Amino acid sequence: MKNSDQLPTRLIIQRVVLAVFTFLLLLILVNQNLRANFLSGSGIASGALIVAVAIGIVLTYRGSGVVNFSNGAIAMYAAYVFAVLRSQGDLFLPPLPNPLSLLEAPVNFFSSGSPLDLPDIPTKISFGDTLGLFPALTITLLFCILLGLALHFLIFKPLRHAPPLTKVVASVGIFLLLQAIVVRRFAATPRPVKPIFRKSPIDLPFGINFSKDQLIVSVLVVIFTFALWALFRFTRFGLATRAAAENEKGAIILGFSPEFLSGINWVLSTVLTGLLGILVASINTAVDPATIPALIVPALTAALVGNFSSFGLTALAGFLLGMQSQLMVYLGVTQSWFPRSGGSAFPGMDKVVPLLVIVLVLYIRGDSLPIRGGVTSGRLPFSPYPSKAAVRLWGPSLIVATAVFGLFLATPSFRLGLTNSLIGVMICLSAVVLTGFVGQISLSQMAFAGISGFLLSKLATEHGVPFPIAPLLGALVAMFMGVLVALPALRVRGVNLAIVTLAFGVAVEAAVFKNSSVNGGLARAIVVPPKVFDSSRVTDYKFLGITIGDGLQPNPMTILLCLIVTSLMCYLVVNLRRSGSGRRMLATRNNERAAAAVAVNVAYTKIMAFGLSAFIAGLAGAISSYRFGSATPEYFTYTQSLVFFAFAYLGGISSVTGAIAGGVLVSGGLGFTFLENILHVPSEFTLILGGLGLITTAILNPEGLAGGWSSRLNKVTARFSHDKEKEIVS
Amino acid sequence: MTLFETSSMSVAFGGLRAVDNVDIAVEKGKLVGLIGPNGAGKTTFIDGVTGFVPTTGRIMLDGKDISSSPAHRRAAAGLGRTWQSLELFDDLTIEENLQVAAENQTLATFIADAFLPLRSRDHSGVQFALDVLGISNLRGRMPNELSQGQRKLVSAARALAGRPKLLCMDEPAAGLDTQESQQLGLRLRDIIDAGITILLVDHDMGLVLNVCDYIYVIEFGHKIAEGTPSQIKKDPAVIKAYLGSASQESSE
Numbered sequence: 003m004k005n006s007d008q009l010p011t012r013l014i015i016q017r018v019v020l021a022v023f024t025f026l027l028l029l030i031l032v033n034q035n036l037r038a039n040f041l042s043g044s045g046i047a048s049g050a051l052i053v054a055v056a057i058g059i060v061l062t063y064r065g066s067g068v069v070n071f072s073n074g075a076i077a078m079y080a081a082y083v084f085a086v087l088r089s090q091g092d093l094f095l096p097p098l099p100n101p102l103s104l105l106e107a108p109v110n111f112f113s114s115g116s117p118l119d120l121p122d123i124p125t126k127i128s129f130g131d132t133l134g135l136f137p138a139l140t141i142t143l144l145f146c147i148l149l150g151l152a153l154h155f156l157i158f159k160p161l162r163h164a165p166p167l168t169k170v171v172a173s174v175g176i177f178l179l180l181q182a183i184v185v186r187r188f189a190a191t192p193r194p195v196k197p198i199f200r201k202s203p204i205d206l207p208f209g210i211n212f213s214k215d216q217l218i219v220s221v222l223v224v225i226f227t228f229a230l231w232a233l234f235r236f237t238r239f240g241l242a243t244r245a246a247a248e249n250e251k252g253a254i255i256l257g258f259s260p261e262f263l264s265g266i267n268w269v270l271s272t273v274l275t276g277l278l279g280i281l282v283a284s285i286n287t288a289v290d291p292a293t294i295p296a297l298i299v300p301a302l303t304a305a306l307v308g309n310f311s312s313f314g315l316t317a318l319a320g321f322l323l324g325m326q327s328q329l330m331v332y333l334g335v336t337q338s339w340f341p342r343s344g345g346s347a348f349p350g351m352d353k354v355v356p357l358l359v360i361v362l363v364l365y366i367r368g369d370s371l372p373i374r375g376g377v378t379s380g381r382l383p384f385s386p387y388p389s390k391a392a393v394r395l396w397g398p399s400l401i402v403a404t405a406v407f408g409l410f411l412a413t414p415s416f417r418l419g420l421t422n423s424l425i426g427v428m429i430c431l432s433a434v435v436l437t438g439f440v441g442q443i444s445l446s447q448m449a450f451a452g453i454s455g456f457l458l459s460k461l462a463t464e465h466g467v468p469f470p471i472a473p474l475l476g477a478l479v480a481m482f483m484g485v486l487v488a489l490p491a492l493r494v495r496g497v498n499l500a501i502v503t504l505a506f507g508v509a510v511e512a513a514v515f516k517n518s519s520v521n522g523g524l525a526r527a528i529v530v531p532p533k534v535f536d537s538s539r540v541t542d543y544k545f546l547g548i549t550i551g552d553g554l555q556p557n558p559m560t561i562l563l564c565l566i567v568t569s570l571m572c573y574l575v576v577n578l579r580r581s582g583s584g585r586r587m588l589a590t591r592n593n594e595r596a597a598a599a600v601a602v603n604v605a606y607t608k609i610m611a612f613g614l615s616a617f618i619a620g621l622a623g624a625i626s627s628y629r630f631g632s633a634t635p636e637y638f639t640y641t642q643s644l645v646f647f648a649f650a651y652l653g654g655i656s657s658v659t660g661a662i663a664g665g666v667l668v669s670g671g672l673g674f675t676f677l678e679n680i681l682h683v684p685s686e687f688t689l690i691l692g693g694l695g696l697i698t699t700a701i702l703n704p705e706g707l708a709g710g711w712s713s714r715l716n717k718v719t720a721r722f723s724h725d726k727e728k729e730i731v732s
Numbered sequence: 733m734t735l736f737e738t739s740s741m742s743v744a745f746g747g748l749r750a751v752d753n754v755d756i757a758v759e760k761g762k763l764v765g766l767i768g769p770n771g772a773g774k775t776t777f778i779d780g781v782t783g784f785v786p787t788t789g790r791i792m793l794d795g796k797d798i799s800s801s802p803a804h805r806r807a808a809a810g811l812g813r814t815w816q817s818l819e820l821f822d823d824l825t826i827e828e829n830l831q832v833a834a835e836n837q838t839l840a841t842f843i844a845d846a847f848l849p850l851r852s853r854d855h856s857g858v859q860f861a862l863d864v865l866g867i868s869n870l871r872g873r874m875p876n877e878l879s880q881g882q883r884k885l886v887s888a889a890r891a892l893a894g895r896p897k898l899l900c901m902d903e904p905a906a907g908l909d910t911q912e913s914q915q916l917g918l919r920l921r922d923i924i925d926a927g928i929t930i931l932l933v934d935h936d937m938g939l940v941l942n943v944c945d946y947i948y949v950i951e952f953g954h955k956i957a958e959g960t961p962s963q964i965k966k967d968p969a970v971i972k973a974y975l976g977s978a979s980q981e982s983s984e
Contacts, residue, residue: 382823385823574846574847577846577849578845578846578849581849582832582853583837583845584845584849585835586832586837588821588828589821592821592823593821595784595803596815596819596820596821597804598802599782599784599803599804599807599813599815599819599891600807600812600890600893601805601807601833601836602804602832603804603837606837607837610842614846
């Protein structure tokens, strides 16, 4: 920790970065073509959309200390509420299955009369006819107030003393839940929205062309930014919020309830975000479940530049980020120096820019978020030491049982569910190593999986690398990327790391996985599995008089491949927890300073964890590509990373048992196969239940499902053993 | 023989020099005290010595200059420390807490750990530390199940498990009553008898004067006195530092 000369170095870097930035800006403004594309109406408007989401994030953070990953999803949800009110006059409600409908199947199984069909919970409040602009707007904003209150009272107030990780988890849960509700109700296709303002063109000086709605939204965003700045700068309310952010105790002594302040700020933020979401949808003349939520990455980048406290800096950064994306498109088309692949411009460069900005900002600033003066601090779920029985008896029994079930007993749909679960276990395991053992949040596990999956396709299909070597090479390269990501992570902690990894996942997805020279375009990135494991093969296998296979897809032998690799990885991680390296990881997670004081090399420990985690994810990516017969960009999206992180946390983030539970729960896994095939719950509820489960787990049972069981069990056994010990001592 | 030495060591926070050109030397096998009133810079001194805040000047341990090493290297070189707030690893048992300190770490151990987690490792440091402090009965317990006094012992044991050459103890007597403080003194002598040198930082005059072989006194980041306990008791600068403010207050 010798950093006596670090301050000047950092200052120099700061100046260099600022100088390069100014130079680039000047260069852009001097050249007429560049200027026209940089200062375009659509560029500025897309900046305004980023700012709209970003200032809501800053507001929530200042008000309650939560970095809200779901702010984009909230904007999207409000836009849907508005759009449906306008076009149908309905206020739609989250589609929840009637819990009693679980009884339908068993009842119908036994009774021979007319099938039992219980009514579903109502899914809308109808206002009769389509609504006009102002009634629809009012109802939507009222809805936003309710949503803000719900977020505060139901989720973040109970979580106010939870560790930052739990808050991130809850906000990711909200993200997934809101998105899932909308997908369930309206499918993923865009829904048209009647524009609020006309799209008549307006010419401004300096050759900037706006359409009227773009200009209005941009101006509104600027006004909101100023208003928020003034609110926090000049009013008693703003002063109190600032005081509470500095020191909750201090605010209490001064007679302010931090809870009240944070509630008000939540409502303010959802209303503002909702309003801007409506305007965004109006500009785009359509709304879909993916576009607005995806603004979260540039918005978080902007908020980070503003250090989660400055509305002005955040807005400036947001506008610039929006404007650069237009410029990147232009540069890609026209400039010969622009990086190219397969003849056309390298895609997704506008997504790489936020990543670079985040890494630079964090590098220059070095430290994590401004620390909020909370009264208590929480900690991560407990990571139990695997018992001898679990390692020697339960583990092998489970493997044998899974093999018997998968090879001989399972119907095709359960075989499919089982492979999904086994691969899910691996992805969850990769989160256990990194988040559970070392306390580092990574929201880009599917990016590592994808890197390995696509590399496998290149190696195996184009270069003929044989089966066990190619996936191992893919996983090793993923591991190398993991180590690379770990390098900034050495200086970055907690929520900031979650942001970096999210941006990394988005950048890799946009620049690599969606690159047609990587994903093979229409021909797809083919991965040919070894014949025995080919999931589309329907040949039966006869072995010592035993027949495996029932002439149906998927091939049961695919399960064997997944099971072998997953079991190996499970034992690798169990071993890690039982060994010195695992103890050092947990020590690092507990207290980095104390760990360093007993000679633990904290940086090294983190790099190891990142490497191993990415390796496991990479292996999962390779195996899943074998199973699908190709590597597909849709499987490795950043949303998938969020979903898997959710299920890993839901299962229990800090133990192998938790990873197994998470794997059972993943979408398309065993748990949902059971729900769907035996209890006949429609599959669209998967993600809704996942998001809802994630939020409730974060609040009620932060140790995850597996942790919850084992800690209850431990309490019982501990009571007995303590009594004995006390007798001996006394 | 001098085991540990700082020469003109300083710690600056912005314009404030929390530790200003402090020279101390610790003889091998001795119990050396560093005392000073509240805010004198004692904890900052330990943080500087052990590598947790940037310092200028030279820090020598066993003939090697460690002033440019990061914290974990200093610890590996034989510089152990305890924390005023203990900082135990709450997710690990007492034994595991000590094992973390007793084991070394290489790429080879990481790979071996993945396949042979329970192969025999040198954990003699763990038993040594548990024996010296007489807490073998606590090995399977979790930190949050222990009393504050037991936690203090565990915190010292964890530092000892790494078999340090020099153990820096930050305010071990904080929160203890007079009797407990005396018992702590006896434990410290046990540690010395086990062959480990101690630098004891505390503001409890009674404890330090009773158990230490040699004492340094700092105030506002400056060293104001050094000597044996009997010399320190008589030193006018020390009396002024400890009583001066009190006598001024009473005269007002």
